Amino acid sequence: MKKSIYPILFCLLFSFACEEKDDPATVCGVSDPIESLPWLKQLVEEASTAGLAEYSYISKAKYNGHRVFYWGSCCPHCNWALVLLDCSGEKVNGDYTLSDLQEIEVIWHLENSQCNFN
Numbered sequence: 001m002k003k004s005i006y007p008i009l010f011c012l013l014f015s016f017a018c019e020e021k022d023d024p025a026t027v028c029g030v031s032d033p034i035e036s037l038p039w040l041k042q043l044v045e046e047a048s049t050a051g052l053a054e055y056s057y058i059s060k061a062k063y064n065g066h067r068v069f070y071w072g073s074c075c076p077h078c079n080w081a082l083v084l085l086d087c088s089g090e091k092v093n094g095d096y097t098l099s100d101l102q103e104i105e106v107i108w109h110l111e112n113s114q115c116n117f118n
Contacts, residue, residue, distance in 0.1 A: 027060055028067055028087035034058075034108060039089030040069060044108050047071055052078065057109040057117075061101035068092055068101070074115035 030036035034044055040058075047056040055075035061068055061084075068084040084092035098104075106117050 033060070033069075037087070037089070039085075043069075043071060043085075043089075047108070048110060054110055054112055054114045057106050057113065057115055059104055059106050061104040063092065063094075063096060063101055066092075069107075074113075 027033045028037060033040055035041060044058060047053060047058060050056060052073070052075050055073050055078070057072050057074070059070055059072055061070070063084055067087055070082055070084050072082075073080040082096065082098060084094075084096065086092055106115075109115060109117070
């Protein structure tokens, strides 16, 4: 009986040791998503040249356990809609708000940004 317990314990221990975790140094499998993801680089270029660019920023976050990105605005007189994009730049469908996001981090804004990120 004791001999059969050891393989079971070994399997249980091994199953916990193999838990897959995100590498905090990478986003969508790359270390610099703005330079490595062409669609995101294009989004940054559009945001930096758009009207009211000083109020624009791009953030990464997690939504339902998946990495997402969005173009945001801190313009005090503007309205903007939250549109989430996945790692391939495709729109994430759903009814979501900023409060549904976790691990939000601004990854781009202009040097003369009018936004307060503190």
